[in-house]
Amino acid sequence: MKNIPNILKSRSKRNGIFFMELTKILGFKPRDIKYFKKAFTHRSMNIKDGKGNPFNYERLEFLGDAMLSSVVASHLYLEVPSGDEGYLTKMRSKVVSREHLNELGKELRLVDFVESKIPAGQFGDNIHGNLFEALIGAIFLDRGYKYCEKFIYRRVIVPYVDIEKLEGKVISYKSLLIEWCQKEKRIFNYHVYEDSGNDIVRHFSVKLSIDNKVVAKARATSKKKAEEKASKRAFFAFQSRMSKMI
Known part of the structure; x- marks a missing residue:
């Protein structure tokens, strides 16, 4: 069984650079860096934690997806009081579409932080959106819902959620x-x-x-x-x- 390598636990120079760059993206300082290290660890590293559980971003991706949908749904519910369930569902789908999440991940250059045994050039486009969701999951575990909501508003809702434009956007x-x-x-x-x-x-x-x-x-x-x-x-x-x- 492999344990988390020292580079993921130490306060090395590399860890310090990661912390500084991450703080710029988040807009606040993370409390526990291990959640964010996990958010950028690819399954190809084949790392396990002390309990033998996989140490990679896939479970954080699941959590981040739920948090993102929750915050966006709440915003749309309050912003469009006349919208029925079908309308709100369609609008949320446009905001959290795989295409849009991939664009957000690329914009933040999240793939630059990935620990992987697979060359970066061999990643599919979806890794960008997956990392964005994993990052949100890490924020939730590190700081809770309020910080998670704050990040989503800063990076997703404020710059990209325009109701009129969304109504005319085709996701498929x-x-x-x-x-x-x-x-x-x-x-x-x-x-x-x-x-x-x-x-x-x-x-x-x-x-x-x-x-x-x-x-x-x-x-x-x-x-x-x-x-x-x-x-x-x-x-x-x-x-x-x-x-x-x-």
Whole structure:
């Protein structure tokens, strides 16, 4: 069984730099640095704590996700008293979407703090959002709900939560297109096939059909990305009708 390495427990120069940089991001000084060390430890390190439990950010990510949703939900509830449950749920989803969380994590350069055996260039985009959620989880354990709420307001709500802009924001063009097709009783189909061509990286192409007519084509490095790209192109082709679904 591996124990937490000395570098994670000592007041080394590296620890001091981490503490200072973290304080800039948080806007306050952390009390117990171990929560934040955990928030930036990747599972590839294969570290366990004194009780044999995994020492990485995945459980903090779960906790941070819950805290973020709670604070954003409370803000929207108070800010939009006329919004019903469906409206508030949709608006919250736009704020805490994976795409937005990834952007927040990138903006703070959180990946620079990660302890990992995997080269940084091999991380997927979602690690940025995962680290942001883990950081929020660490704040909650270190300082409690009020500090957690303060951080979320400073980093998420104040700079990015504009009700009018959110109402017009699309978080998934595919979901929007499917919802529209079902409402209008249209038949849709995503025909996806591998199309790597001369590329080293695997690619997929998709043809999106509505009522047996191809309305959009796209190509990307995953089926999901290709379908989303094609859906976005279809959205702009049918924008005047589909925009009512946003």
